[in-house]
Every structure is written in structure tokens, then in C-alpha cells.
Amino acid sequence: MAAPHPSVSRDPLEPQPLIEGVHTDKTINDSLLAHVWRGAGKGWFALFSVALAMLGLLVIAISWTLYKGIGAWGNNIPVGWAFGIINFVWWIGIGHAGTLISAILLLFQQKWRTSINRFAEAMTLFAVICALLFPLLHTGRPWFAIYWLMPYPSTNGIWPQFKSPLTWDVFAVSTYFTISLLFWFLGLVPDLAALRDSSKSKTKRMVYGLLAMGWRGSGRHWAEYKWAYVLLAGLSTPLVLSVHTIVSFDFATSVIPGWHTTIFPPYFVAGAVFSGFAMVMTWMVPARHFLGLKHVVTMKHLENMNKIMLVTGMMVSYGYIMEHFIAWYSGDPYEYAQFFKTRWGGPMSGIFYLMVFCNVVTPQIFWFKKARTSIPVMWIASIFINVGMWCERFNIVITSLHQDFIPSKFENYSPTWVDITLFIGTIGLFSTLFLLFLKFIPAVAVTEVKELRHELAHDPTADPVGETH
Amino acid sequence: MSDGHEESTFVARRFIVAEFASPQALLDGTTKMRHGGYKSLDTHTPFPIHGIEEALGLKRAKIPAIVLGGAIIGACIAYSMIYFMNVIDWPLNIGNRPPHGPPANIPITFELAVLLGGGSAFMGFFALAKLPQPYHPVFESEQFSRASIDAFFLSVELPAGADGDRAISDVKAAGAIATELVTESER
Numbered sequence: 001m002a003a004p005h006p007s008v009s010r011d012p013l014e015p016q017p018l019i020e021g022v023h024t025d026k027t028i029n030d031s032l033l034a035h036v037w038r039g040a041g042k043g044w045f046a047l048f049s050v051a052l053a054m055l056g057l058l059v060i061a062i063s064w065t066l067y068k069g070i071g072a073w074g075n076n077i078p079v080g081w082a083f084g085i086i087n088f089v090w091w092i093g094i095g096h097a098g099t100l101i102s103a104i105l106l107l108f109q110q111k112w113r114t115s116i117n118r119f120a121e122a123m124t125l126f127a128v129i130c131a132l133l134f135p136l137l138h139t140g141r142p143w144f145a146i147y148w149l150m151p152y153p154s155t156n157g158i159w160p161q162f163k164s165p166l167t168w169d170v171f172a173v174s175t176y177f178t179i180s181l182l183f184w185f186l187g188l189v190p191d192l193a194a195l196r197d198s199s200k201s202k203t204k205r206m207v208y209g210l211l212a213m214g215w216r217g218s219g220r221h222w223a224e225y226k227w228a229y230v231l232l233a234g235l236s237t238p239l240v241l242s243v244h245t246i247v248s249f250d251f252a253t254s255v256i257p258g259w260h261t262t263i264f265p266p267y268f269v270a271g272a273v274f275s276g277f278a279m280v281m282t283w284m285v286p287a288r289h290f291l292g293l294k295h296v297v298t299m300k301h302l303e304n305m306n307k308i309m310l311v312t313g314m315m316v317s318y319g320y321i322m323e324h325f326i327a328w329y330s331g332d333p334y335e336y337a338q339f340f341k342t343r344w345g346g347p348m349s350g351i352f353y354l355m356v357f358c359n360v361v362t363p364q365i366f367w368f369k370k371a372r373t374s375i376p377v378m379w380i381a382s383i384f385i386n387v388g389m390w391c392e393r394f395n396i397v398i399t400s401l402h403q404d405f406i407p408s409k410f411e412n413y414s415p416t417w418v419d420i421t422l423f424i425g426t427i428g429l430f431s432t433l434f435l436l437f438l439k440f441i442p443a444v445a446v447t448e449v450k451e452l453r454h455e456l457a458h459d460p461t462a463d464p465v466g467e468t469h
Numbered sequence: 470m471s472d473g474h475e476e477s478t479f480v481a482r483r484f485i486v487a488e489f490a491s492p493q494a495l496l497d498g499t500t501k502m503r504h505g506g507y508k509s510l511d512t513h514t515p516f517p518i519h520g521i522e523e524a525l526g527l528k529r530a531k532i533p534a535i536v537l538g539g540a541i542i543g544a545c546i547a548y549s550m551i552y553f554m555n556v557i558d559w560p561l562n563i564g565n566r567p568p569h570g571p572p573a574n575i576p577i578t579f580e581l582a583v584l585l586g587g588g589s590a591f592m593g594f595f596a597l598a599k600l601p602q603p604y605h606p607v608f609e610s611e612q613f614s615r616a617s618i619d620a621f622f623l624s625v626e627l628p629a630g631a632d633g634d635r636a637i638s639d640v641k642a643a644g645a646i647a648t649e650l651v652t653e654s655e656r
Contacts, residue, residue, distance in 0.1 A: 025515060025619035151554060159554035161561060168576040175584040182591040190617065194515065197614035213601030216608070217616045219499075219512035219521040221598040226517050227532035228594040235540075235587045238579075246576055450619075451516035454492065 018112055018452065020295040025450050028296075032446045033198060035291040040439055043290060048435050054428020061421040062137065070140045074415040079401045083419040084134045086393040087426060089247055090275070091131035092173065093268075093389060096240055097276020098124030099180060102187075103236035112304050114452045115296040118191075118445040119287070120280050121184045126433040127279070128177045130426040135169075137422075165249035172246040179239055183232045186225075189215050190447040244268045251396060257338035258400030261326060267319030274312035274359070275389035277305050281382035283434065285375055287443060296444050299373055306372040309385065313363030316392075320360065334405055347412060348399045351391045358388020481653040485625040485636050486610040487645035492518045495621040498643040499524040502625065505639055509626035513607065513616040532593055539589025540582040547581035548574055609651040 023031075040048075065072050075082045098120035105113035139145040147154050149170045160167045192212035199205040215221075248268035251259040281302070288297040327339040343352045362384045365371040372378070403410045437443070489495040492514065499512055503526055512521055522530075551574045555561065560568040595601070607613055607624045616622050623645065627636055633650050640648055 029515075029618045151550060157559060159559050161563075162551045162555050162577060163563070163566075163570055163573040165576075168580070171577045171580040175580045178584060179587040182587055186591060186594070190515070193617040197617045209603070213595075214603045214605060215600065215617070216605055216613075217513040217515060217622075218598070219514065219518070219525050220527065221600070222514070222517040223522045223525075223527050224530050224532050224594055224597050227530045228536075228590045231532065231536045231590045232587050235536075235583045235590070239583045239587075242576065242579060242583075249576075447516045454516070 018115070018296075018298060018300055019449070019456065020298050023295070023453060025453070028450055028453060029194060029198065029446060031292065031295065032442050032444050032449065033195060035293075035438070036195065036440060036442055037198075037200070041290075044435065044439065048432070051428050051431035051435055054424055055432050056428075057421050058425025058429055061418050061425050062133075064418055065137055065422070066142075068418075070138070072416060072418045074413060074419050076411055076413065078404060078409055078411055079398055079413040081397050081401065082413060083415050083423060084138045085397050086390065087423050088131050088134035089268075089393045089397075090390050091127045091134075091426065091430075092247060093244065093272035093275045094279045094386075095124040095127035095131065095176075095180070095276065096244060096269070096272035097280050098122070098127075099176075099236050099240040100273050100276065101280070102183065103233040103240065106230070106233045107237060111452055111455075112301050114448045115293070115298075115301055115444050116280065116284065116305075117448070118184075118187065118441075119284060119443050120276075121180065121187070122434065122437045122441070122443075123276075123280060123283070124180045125177070125184060126430050126437075127276075128173065128180065129433070130430050132173060132177070133426060133429075134422075165246060165253050168246045169250060172243045176239060176243045179232065179236055183229075183236060186229060186232065187445055187448075188441065189213065190217065191442050191445065193217065194446055195442070241269055244272045256400050256404055257327075257332070257334040258323075258343075258396065260335075261323060263319055263322050263326070267316065267322075270312045270315035270319065271389060271392060274309060274316055274363075275386060277309050277312065278382040278385035278389070281305055281309070281378055282386060285379045285382075287438060291438065291443055293444055296449055302375075302378060303369075303372045306366045306378055306381075309382075310363050310366040313359060313366075313385070317360045320356070338400060338403070342403045343395060343399055346399065346403060348395070348402065351394050352399065355388050355391035355395055358384045359392060362388065479655050480629065481655065482606055483627045483631075483633065483653070484606050484609075484651050485627065485633070485640055486607055486613060486649045486651055487623045487625070487640040487643075488612060488647040489621045489623060489644060490646050492621055494644045495623060496520055496524045498640070498645060499623055501643040502623065502640060505643070507625050507636070507639075508628075511624045511626075513613070513622040513624060515617050515619060515621075518621075531597060532590060535593035536586050536590045539593070540586030543585025544578050544582040546585070547578040551577060606651055606653040609654065610649050612647065612649065 019028075073082065073084065075084075098117075101113050101120040102117040102124075106117075136142045136145055139149075146152055147156075148158075148160060149167075151160055160170075162168075189212060192208050193215035195208040196205055196212045199208055245265040245268065248264035252261060252264040254260060284297060284302070284305075288294050324339050327335040343349060362381050365377065365381060371381075398413050402413050487498070489498050495512060495514070496518065499510060499521070500523075503510055503524070510525055512518070512525065514521075521527075552569065556568045562568075607616075607622075610622075612620065613622065623640065625636060625640060627633060637648050637650065
């Protein structure tokens with residue numbers, strides 16, 4: 001009888017598997033839940049205290065902003081949008097990889113998504129929370145914001161202006177957060193039941209039991225569940241494209257040179273996926289090591305993520321080239337000056353060159369398999385890409401605004417300590433939430449990995465590397 | 470209500486909880502039991518099993534229709550809300566543009582269609598599944614906690630007065646490797 005599993009010595013030409021080693025449902029269950037049951041180690045507490053300290057900075061910065069008003073920020077005229085909007089777009093973009101992995105790769109039946117979707121979806125939620133802070137604080141008095149953000153029947157009888165992309169943004173981002181949360185929780189329910197049933201202490205059993213809502217793996221439930229899950233994926237796919245498209249409309253529908261371009265929607269979406277994958281990589285590389293997930297998050301997964309970063313990096317680069325081409329081809333002197341004078345040689349041009357280095361040059365190393373499969377290389381590259389994508393939003397928001405039409409209107413910009421502390425603070429908020437997630441919830445979708453293992457083991461026609469051709 | 474009244478209305482439901490060795494055995498066993506005339510069957514597995522709908526003889530899933538309805542309602546609410554607020558209740562004249570500009574209404578119409586469609590997928594699922602439901606008689610089984618981990622179960626609800634032993638021998642003949650008769654506990 002031929003052995004169904006590959007022999008010990010692997011052919012070097014044979015592709016990397018999606019699940020390393022020989023497993024049963026029980027060993028998958030125990031190995032993926034182990035990090036939840038294990039007490040938090042010193043490393044976790046060390047990271048968590050750093051994150052909490054940064055969260056403290058966020059509290060200080062928010063309090064000061066609310067006490068002083070927006071004057072505490074570095075915004076001026078003409079740079080009316082600055083760090084707040086850069087950070088908003090940056091965080092929203094980071095969230096997009098989660099939805100891409102969980103929804104779009106599900107619809108394309110890419111089996112490698114299974115081990116990383118839970119992780120990336122959690123990141124989506126936390127990144128969107130960080131993003132939402134900025135426009136709210138930017139209103140100056142967030143407790144009044146509901147009157148002009150939401151169609152709320154207030155006594156002064158004024159409704160939001162629905163022809164404004166800023167109003168579209170309110171609906172897009174809040175829908176995105178809600179749907180991502182529902183999708184994430186729906187995927188989590190069977191895993192919460194597994195946690196309930198494998199917990200040793202009564203309290204944990206109670207807590208996870210309450211969250212699992214009495215899930216009993218019923219076949220009648222699964223029949224509807226599969227539909228609910230795939231339809232949420234189907235709805236999330238156009239949703240994620242619409243969210244960053246609408247974010248780009250905030251800029252593209254204006255007349256500012258450098259904003260007024262039709263390439264913005266696809267270019268923003270590609271940039272969002274690019275930065276999102278980079279952020280997933282930045283966290284996944286240490287997490288798979290410390291949480292013992294190397295058998296389900298294999299080199300195959302990391303390499304695929306690097307390939308996506310290469311592709312989306314190329315799309316972003318194409319966007320940069322096209323912006324410059326159109327600035328020249330349109331014959332508009334203001335557009336031309338924005339790209340060829342301000343960005344290339346203006347006072348903020350350092351950020352432009354840093355962006356080109358991080359976003360255009362860095363991903364090119366992923367043409368080489370050696371770089372794609374080297375942990376240190378991919379980790380450092382992912383940090384460069386995170387930095388580069390922040391610089392891209394800096395270029396779009398600040399560089400475009402600080403020199404627009406008339407030189408007498410030009411004004412320089414520098415952030416205040418509040419701007420910088422707020423940004424560091426949101427990194428603290430994100431890290432705190434993420435570390436809590438890694439501590440209390442399985443970082444890998446256990447149920448889906450079990451299903452995948454059965455699919456790979458029992459279906460002789462299934463492609464062992466899990467790619468559809 | 471007196472205690473005696475409650476006792477008289479409570480009829481404990483009885484279930485056979487049977488474990489099968491593999492997903493395929495569970496599918497075959499479920500089909501056999503269904504053809505053998507058992508009506509209230511359910512399977513309990515750690516992950517969805519391909520073909521379980523056919524084995525249990527389920528009708529088409531209801532979720533797609535619910536989601537379609539939710540999405541259509543969402544789109545209608547959004548468009549009529551925008552129309553009412555910006556055209557009827559408080560038209561804003563900006564640059565003499567018409568108060569009703571259909572292209573500008575598309576993004577929010579789409580977003581609310583997704584919000585209500587997705588929301589109805591989620592709420593619709595929990596409503597159809599009658600979850601949250603903290604207690605179910607199958608949880609009385611000692612082995613049942615493995616249903617979310619690595620075991621494949623079939624549960625058969627016995628009609629009142631039915632012979633438990635006969636059902637157990639039937640489910641064993643259908644391929645079960647372990648069986649247990651559980652009785653609903655009174656709450």
C-alpha cells in the first residue's frame with residue numbers, strides 16, 4: 001500500500017506543504033490552542049508593558065488635544081490636513097490585508113489563507129479602531145461629531161451633505177468595521193466551542209462557553225453557516241475595494257494638484273493591500289515563532305505573502321509613474337510643478353525619496369527566492385514597507401498641500417509633540433489589543449485547519465500545495 | 470405557578486448520541502439511519518463535512534435569500550434617506566447643482582446594502598440555528614465535548630415511548646463505534 005504522506009526526505013523540487021508533519025485533528029487542536037492555555041511568559045509581559053506605556057501616551061495626547069483643541073496639532077493653512085489624515089489612511093490601509101486574506105482569497109479558493117486569516121482579520125479590526133480615532137479627534141469636539149457625521153435628527157434640522165466624499169467615508173468605514181467584526185466573530189464561534197471543550201478550569205469553561213453560545217457543531221447549523229460565511233466573504237470583497245476607493249475620493253474629488261487624479265482609487269487599494277501584508281508579516285514572523293505555529297504557518301505561507309507584496313509593490317510603483325506621466329502629459333503647470341519641482345526638490349523631498357526607496361526598491365528583492373524565504377530579509381523588508389507607505393501618505397497629504405497654486409500661499413509644516421505622541425499612541429493601542437488577542441484567542445482558525453487537513457489527506461485529486469490552477 | 474404544575478408539563482427528551490470513526494462513516498451512517506425511518510437526526514462535527522446536507526436530507530439553505538432581502542432593504546433605506554434629507558427636507562443649493570444627483574448617492578447606497586446584507590447573514594444564521602442556546606440534551610453525553618475537537622457524532626432524537634435499545638442496535642448496525650442514550654435534564 002502506498003503511503004499517503006510524503007516520505008521523510010523531501011525532494012528539493014517538491015513544493016513546500018501547507019501543514020508540516022503528520023497530524024491528527026487532536027494534535028492540530030492541541031498545538032493551536034496551546035498558546036491560549038499556556039500562562040503568559042516573560043516575553044509577553046515585557047511586550048505588553050511596552051504597549052501599555054505607549055497606550056498611556058495616547059491617553060495623554062488625546063486629553064491634551066481635547067483640552068487645547070486642534071491648535072495643539074501642527075496643522076496650519078494651507079496644510080489643513082496633516083498627521084491626523086496620514087495616520088487615518090495608513091491605519092485603514094493596514095486593515096485591508098485582513099479582508100483580502102479572509103474574503104478574497106476564500107472566494108479564489110486559495111487554501112493557504114486558512115492559517116493566517118484569523119490573525120489578519122484581528123489586525124483589520126484593531127487597525128480600523130486606530131484609524132477611526134483620527135477623524136473623530138480631527139473634528140475637535142468629538143462629542144458633537146455625531147451631529148454632522150451621522151444623519152441624526154437634531155433640533156437644528158441640518159442633515160449631512162451626501163454629495164461629500166467625507167460623508168461617504170463615514171458610512172464606508174463604519175460599515176467596514178461592523179462587517180469585519182461580524183465576519184471575524186462568525187469564524188471564531190466553532191473555535192470558541194473547541195476552547196470551551198478543551199478547557200481545564202471551570203471559569204475558563206464558563207467564559208469560553210458563553211462566547212461559544214452553545215455551539216454544538218450541528219450539521220443543520222453547518223449547512224447554513226457555510227452560506228453565511230461565504231456570503232459575508234462575498235460582501236466583504238467589494239466592500240474592501242469600496243472603502244479605500246472612497247478614502248481616495250476624499251482627495252481625488254478636490255482640485256489640489258497632486259490630489260486631483262483618476263488613478264487614486266486603484267492605486268490606494270493596491271497600496272492598502274501592500275502595507276497590510278507588510279504589517280501582517282511584521283507581526284507574523286515573531287508570532288509563529290513564539291506561539292509555536294510553524295507547522296501551520298509554513299515557509300510556503302510566508303513566501304506567498306512576499307509574492308503578494310512584490311505584486312502590489314509593483315502596482316504602487318506603476319501608480320507613482322502614472323502620476324508623474326499625467327502631470328507632464330496634461331500640460332497643467334500646477335500639476336507639473338507639484339510632481340517635478342515640489343516632490344523632487346521641495347523642502348519635503350527627503351520623504352519622497354524615502355518613499356521611493358521603501359516602496360519601489362525594497363520589494364524588488366522578492367524577485368529572488370533566497371530573499372523570499374529568508375526570515376530576517378522579509379521581516380526587515382516588511383518594516384521598510386510600513387515606513388514607506390506612511391511616507392506615501394505624507395507625500396499625498398502634506399507635500400501636496402504645502403505648495404499648491406500661488407507661491408505667496410506656500411507654508412511649511414512641522415508636527416508638534418502632540419501629533420507624534422498621538423501616532424505612537426495608536427501603535428500602542430494596536431499592540432495592546434493585538435497582544436491581548438494573541439493571549440486569549442487562538443491565532444489560527446483551528447476549525448478551518450482541521451477541515452483543510454482532511455481535504456488534503458483524503459482527496460487524492462487535491463493539489464497538495466493548495467493552489468488552484 | 471406551582472411546582473407540581475411544572476413537573477406535569479415537563480417531558481424529558483431522549484437522544485441517542487453515537488460516535489463514528491470518520492467523516493465518511495458518519496455520512497454513510499446518517500444516510501442509513503435516515504432511510505431506516507429515523508426523522509430527527511443531526512450530526513455534530515468539529516468542522517463542516519462535505520455532503521452532510523444530502524446525508525441529513527436538508528432542504529436548500531435559507532441564508533442566501535435572507536441576505537438578498539437584507540441587501541435590497543439596505544439599498545432602499547439608504548437611497549430614500551438621502552433623497553428625503555437632501556431633496557425634500559433640506560435641499561442645499563451649492564453651485565446651483567440639482568439637489569438630486571444620483572451618482573453621488575451610489576457609495577452610501579452600496580455601503581448600506583452591504584451593511585444590512587452582512588448583518589442579516591450574521592443575525593439570520595443565529596436566528597435559524599436558534600443560537601445562543603446554552604443547554605442542549607446532547608451535552609449530557611460524557612464524550613460529546615470531543616464533537617468540537619476530533620470526533621464525529623450522530624444524534625437521534627427518540628420519539629416519546631420509542632424503544633431505546635432498538636434504536637441503539639440500529640445505529641450500531643449503521644456503523645457507530647460507540648453509543649450512549651442521554652435524557653434531557655429538567656431545568
